[in-house]
Amino acid sequence: MVAPIHLTGQLHVTDEFLQDLSKLSLDVERRPLQIGVDEAGRGPLLGSVHVAAAILPTTWSGLIEMQPLKDTPLSILTDSKQLSEKKRDMLYPIVQQHAVGYVVAEIPAAVIDQVNILQATMLGMRLCTEELLVVVAEHVARATNAVSCPIQAQILFDGNRCPELDCKRLAASKITQSAIDCQAWVKGDARHTSIAAASILAKVSRDQTMYDLDSQYPQYGIAKHKGYPTRAHIEAIESYGVLSEHRRSFAPVRRALENT
Known part of the structure; x- marks a missing residue:
């Protein structure tokens, strides 16, 4: 690529999460781990497009209308576009604090110009998803002494299409294609808590880069x-x-x- 792509994130795999994961893996219905993915900044003329992937605690994951976030620190979480900037800024550190894990990718303008904005966004979605899957899978495998990856993952992408994941990279961490269910959700950031969390991370992180540029070029x-x-x-x-x-x-x- 012609310019660096920046990935940042954190992982908070707690004992409680591992216990939940163990219960899910034994569940007859095999309820999967949910990862929400969203982007911010496809339309601007300036700056990077930001893509985020987020995993919320198991009991916080699900359809917003089912109110899994009721009485949690993220109770007001919804589509970032429906929230004021003040509320987004308030939620941003709370999502970072309480997410099991998250990754934010910053795809710069030079890459957007090279591959076009759609492909740059798909690239960001793929990188975020793969990075989060690999890190979580490897951590869980070590913690549980599992020979194979115990994760069944449901990847929820905001929009009308899913990126093509690098199966070889995932297989190196013992994640099989059959363990991954990719779904595209139009306006998914207003439907799924994990996508809404990702939308906050993507939107606020991009706004921060815009404020940095504003300080450099106030005119x-x-x-x-x-x-x-x-x-x-x-x-x-x-x-x-x-x-x-x-x-x-x-x-x-x-x-x-x-x-x-």
């Missing part, structure tokens, strides 16, 4: 438009030029470069 008004193609943003590009962080494959930026 562009980035803190207000977050890189989206507002009139003020287009006028700033016309007045001050295209930044290295702009997505050159996006039409307004491409036209600005052609006119210089």
Whole structure:
């Protein structure tokens, strides 16, 4: 790739989680571990697209309408777009604290320009999912002295398509294709708690990068438009030029470069 892709995350595999996992593996219905995946920043002209994958505690995972988060620290969690920025910022550290594990991928503008925004988003979703699956599977295998991976995972992607996972990489951690159920959910961030958690991680982490860019380039008004193609943003590009962080494959930026 032409620019580095950054992955960050944490894992909190507790004894309680391991006990829950053991119970699930013995369950006749084989209820799977749920991993929610969402993105933020597909539409902007500026900056990276952020993708997050998150695992919530077993009892907190499920359909939002079934209220698995009632009386938990994440009781107000839903689609990040339905929450104010203040509430998203409040939830962000709480999701990080209480998630069993999460990974956030930052796919920079240069990669977006190289492979297009759809493929960059799919790449981020694949990397987040694989990284989280591998780390959790290996940790659980060590903790349980299992010869094979005991995890049955349900990967819930927000949107209308799923990325193609690297089966060889997963197999190296003894995760078989049959153990993974990938599902695409349109508006899934308003349906599943794990996708909603991922949406908070992706959205707030991306906003933080926008505020960082705003401090570097205050004349562009980035803190207000977050890189989206507002009139003020287009006028700033016309007045001050295209930044290295702009997505050159996006039409307004491409036209600005052609006119210089």
